Amino acid sequence: MGGCANPLSVRSGSVPLVGRDAELAALLGAVRHPPSAVFVEGQAGVGKTRLVAEFVAAARAEDARVVLGSCQPMADPFPYGVLLDCLSQCGDHLGEPGPVTGALRDLLPELADRLPPAPRPLVDPEAERHRVFRAVRDLLCCLGPTVLVLEDLHWADEETRHVLRFVLANPPPGLSVVATYRREDLRTGAPLGRAFHVPHGVTGVNLVLRPFDTTQVRAMVDALVGSAVTSQRFAEVLAGETAGIPFVVEETVRALPDPVRDVRLGSAAARRVLAGIDVPVLVADAIMERMGALPPEARAVAEAVAVLGVPEPIDVLDAVAGKAAAEHVTTLVASGVLVEQKGNRYGFRHDIARRAVYAALPGPRRWDLHERAVAVLSTVDQPPLVRLAAHARAAGITGQWMRYSELAAEAAEDAKDVPAAVDLLSQVLADPAISAEDTNRLATTLCGYAMTGLPGGPVTARVEGLLSDPRLTPDVRGEVHLWFGLLLQREAGEVDRGAEEIARAIALLGDQPERAVRGMAAMAGPYLGTASVAEHQASLGRVEEIIEHLPTLALRTAMLATTLGGRLIVGDPSSWERIAQLPSPSDVHDPEEIHHLARAHCNVADACSWIGHYGRARTFLRTGIALAERVAASYVVGTAEATAVRLDWLSGRWTGLEQRIDRLVDAYENLLLTQDLNLTRGWLAAARGDWMRAQAAFEAATGSFPVGISAAGGMAGMLLTRGEAAAAEDQVERGVALLRRKGAWVWSGDILPQAVDCYLANGHVDAAHQLVAEATTGLRGFDAPLAQAALTACHARLASDRDEADRLYREAIDQHRALGLPYRATQLAEQAEGDDLADPSVIDALVQSYDSLGATVDAARCRHRSRGIGVATPSRRGRRGYGSELSPREQDVARLLAGGHTNREIAQALFLSRRTVEEYVVKVRRKLNAPSRHDVR
Missing domain, CATH: 1.10.10.10 (Winged helix-like DNA-binding domain superfamily/Winged helix DNA-binding domain)
Known part of the structure; x- marks a missing residue:
């Protein structure tokens, strides 16, 4: 057998009806009040047949007699065709047919033994026609309560339309007619030949089925794949590509290479996947x-x-x-x-x-x-350049294809649509008929475009594809290796490969330092690789010597953007003098210079956020974002947003933070900056007791320094909260090993306190003292406010004299408050009280502080301590009656249920008994109308 088949290639017919609840209710409501006439209008594929099928099943479930018939697309339809098909099915339900029904005896041989003898034909054709009409009505009357469903009435013959008008003008009391049709295929302007008004006493309903909107498309796709996984962006793209027509939506989803995976994609990826599938056969x-x-x-x-x-x-x-x-x-x-x-x-x-x-x-x-x-x-x-390029290519006009492609790429780059610019030039470069001169020129242009936008996916692949082109000169090939390496270093999981490419580029451009300097600067950055901070500083020094001789301000600013952040993030005090050398934003007007100055400010802001200069970080970030938005530098904006998220976590601005992180991770999927976002996501989830989400986030934040070190500290702190001290120490050892290998004690602020706590919890007091001594030595002479504040807290934790410990705790708390770190300051205030914490007012203050942040676990721990001394802490909200709304504690339980946690895990996170959690789960399910705990969202 071959490979695995598309999981949706076999039709089950079991996909539930989506988006038509109101229409189904209208149909059922009409047939419950006969006589009735319902007309369902809709274009081909909009779901008329699917709605009718659901309606028929529901009506029969209510014991209604339903007779179904379909008109056929014939050039010359049979007279009365669909009506005769329906009536022929009704022999078992006929009452006492009147004499006039004999006129149908020859037309309905299936009922011949139940109908009166055929009357003598009338001479007047119109009179005979009238008798047939009366016979049809009389026969329908003999059936008793019946629902007559006629599909595709636009294909019906004229006699059928006329007899339906006749019957519905004075319908049998138990008859309901449901007819579907396409207006565009009607031979006349109305489904019954002329405008028809339902007479008094007849229930009339006219439904027009519209294409699905994005919400309905999303629900339909979820139903097709059997899981609520479809992304909003995929649904939006699919709705646009299919006009929301359900038949086209279904066939398109079934044609996807891997539907369950593909429906999770974002907008750009969704467009690529949908463009790559063949038009579904049906x-x-x-x-x-x-x-x-x-x-x-x-x-x-x-x-x-x-x-x-x-x-x-x-x-x-x-x-x-x-x-x-x-x-x-x-x-x-x-x-x-x-x-x-x-x-x-x-x-x-x-x-x-x-x-x-x-x-x-x-x-x-x-x-x-x-x-x-x-x-x-x-x-x-204003000629449409992209379309002209595509038409010229399809027509085989190569010269015009290249000319229009270059013009279109330039316009796309001006509009900051980097993927479009890269794609246009890549298509031209893939043609072996393009000359070597044009190939090298276009390859250089393409790489320049690629670096101005978001890396990843097709853009990086296009640059990589250039490396196999034999027409490239050595110089251009070196530059392509450089650009490719720089792009890879921005992608998660590709850092080491990117370094290898940059090393190749530096070797090829070794005799041209002004062209190789960007690669040298990237390799000198301390964020990546295993080299020590001292080695990185030496490399940065060599790069800075070259920067002074670079010919343009744009190139000098580009290099400063890398070197300044690299020096500051390792706590080099001389960085501030170098940062002052950056040009003023008001003095920079060239778009390329603005782009690099934006990158410089955002890189400096990021470095400040890691070492503890949070006020300065926000100042540089505001300027950097403003500059980046002037030139739509999307990757720079992305890095800035990740830094802003981390700053907001640190400063206690947690409201809406989870949603921001989710949006940014989706927007910058597979890029290195998502590791920074995952670190913050882990911190936030751990503070709220969502340990499964926290663990997944910390594990996804391990690709670079200092993110990996902080993630190890975050994971260790979470495990220690859960009572898993041995596992917590494993995480600490991993993070501390990274610190020692890099010699970057300036990055120890997010792991030193957790490390000391872990060592003490496991009885490894000497290890705790040794680590603090190493950090004390390693931080001398470095600019590291966060690490110094953390070190003070560690000294307080290890102090043997209570008075000295109290003094150091006060100093550490003041340092953290001065830095603007309310969460860590509150934790230290709680820790300073130690096991003797019994003052209700102190506990209440801690609870209020934690609640104001949204630190669920910490607040619950303090409430638990309060209950332990027989004092009840007040609710975070004044009133006690929440009605159908979730109380604050129920919100905590609901959030953890949605994260997939068991009752035991919820009890542990919220410091509650299992029985109490079980009661909360019942209340949450009832208020959210969730059939099971797995339906809580």
Whole structure:
């Protein structure tokens, strides 16, 4: 057997009805009050048949008699065809047919033995026709309470329409008629031939099924894949590509390479995946069947629209199709092939339909239409450069393809659409017919574009692809290695590979230091690799010697952006004098210089946030973000947002922080900066008792310094809270080993207190003293406010004299408050009280402080201590009655339930008994109307 099949390739027919609850209720409500007439209108694929199937099942479940018939797409439909099909099924339910029903005896041989003898034919055809109409009504009356469902009434013959008008004008008292139709396929303007008004006493309902909106598309995709995993962005893209037509949505999802994985994608990735699948066979068949019914001239206009790719006005369609398009567009719109859009432009209802028509075009016809498109679009005001490049390529006009691609890439780069710029040039470079001179020029341009936007995915892959091009000169190949390495270093999991590429680049450009300096600066950064801080500082010194001789301000600023942050983050006091050398933002006007100055300010802000200069960090961050937004430097903005999130955590601004982190991780998926975001996510989750989420986040934050060290400290603190001291010490040893290897004690602020606590909890007092002694020595001469404050706290923890310990605790608390770290200051205040904490007012103050932050675990621990001394702490909110709303404690339980925690884990996190947690779970489920604990979201 071959590989694993697409999990949705086999149809089960069991996907629940989505997005039509109101319509289903209207149908059922109508047939519960006969006589009734319900007309369900909707374009092809919008879900009329699916709705009817659900309706029939629900009606039969209520013991209704339902008779179902479907009209067929025939050029000359049979007279009374669908009605006779339905009536032929009803022999077992006939009462006493009247004499007039004999007129149907020859038409319904299945009922011949139950009908009266056929009457003598009348001479007047209209009189005979009237008798047949009366016979149909009488026979329906004999059936008693019945629901007659007629699908696709647009294909019915005229006699069927007329007899339905006759019957519904005075319907049998127990009859309900439900009819579906497509307005675009009606031969007349109304489903019954002419406008029909439901008479008094008859329940009338007219439903129009609209395409799904994004929410409904998302719900449908979740139903198809069997899990609520579809991302909002994927649903938005899919809704746009399919116009929200349920049939097209379903077939498209079934055509995905890996639906369960693909539906989780963001916007850009979703567009790539959807563009890469073939048009689903059933959708293509339906589209081409409709195209086949068109007159040749109208079909030619539709083909021109398919090639043009986007809706266009009549004059453009005229010129490209070579036809008088106006009269044929009317036919195409009336038939539902095209739709009118803003600006009197005409296009397909959804792109899947356009692609189906395009794929069916013979090569010569397709090439001719593309060539016509180039000729027409090149003459309009503001020519669409990207489309002109695509049309020229498809028409085989290589020179114009390259010219338009370069112009379009330049415009895309100006608009900060880096992926588009890179993709345009990559397509040209992939053509072996392009000259070596053009190849080297375009490759250099492409790499420059790639570095201005977000790395990852196709952009990095495009740059990597250049390395296999034999047309590159050694100098250009060296630069491509450099750009590729720099891009890789921004991606999670690719840091070491990026360093290897940069090393290759430096070797190839070794005799041109002004071109290799960016790689040298990247390799000198202390964030990555195993070299010591001292080695990195020496490397930075060599780079700084070169910077002074660089020819342009933009290049000098670019290098300073890397070296200044690199020096400051290891606590080099001389960094502040060097930072003062940066140009003033008001003096910089060139976009490239603005971009690099933004990067410099954001890198300095990030360095400040790691060593403890939080006020300065926010100042530099504000300037850096403002500069980056002036030139839409997306990666710089991303790094700044990650730094801002961490600063907000440290300063106790936790409201909405989790949602911000989720949004940013989604936006910057697979980039190195997500490790920083995951660190903050871990800290936040651990403080709220969401240990599963915290552990996953800490484990995802281990790729670089100092993030990995802080993640080890965060994990150790969480494990210690859970009573897992041995496992906590393992984490400490890992983090401390990184500190010792790098000699970067300036990064110890987020692990030293946890390390000392772990060592003491495990009885390793000597190890705690040794670590504090190493840190004390290692921090001498370095600018490290956070690490120094943490070191003071450690000295307090290890002090043997109570008075000395109290003094050191007060000093440590003051230092943390001065730094703006309320959470750590509150923890130290609690720790300073030790095991003797019994003052209700002190406990209450701690609880209020923790509650104001949202530190669930710490607040719960203090409440537990309060209960232990027989004092009840007040609720974080005044009133006790919450009605159907969740109380604060119920919110905590609900959040942990949603995270997948067991009752035992919730009890441990909130310092509650298992029985109390069980009671809370019952209340939460009831208030959230959740059938099970797994449904709490």
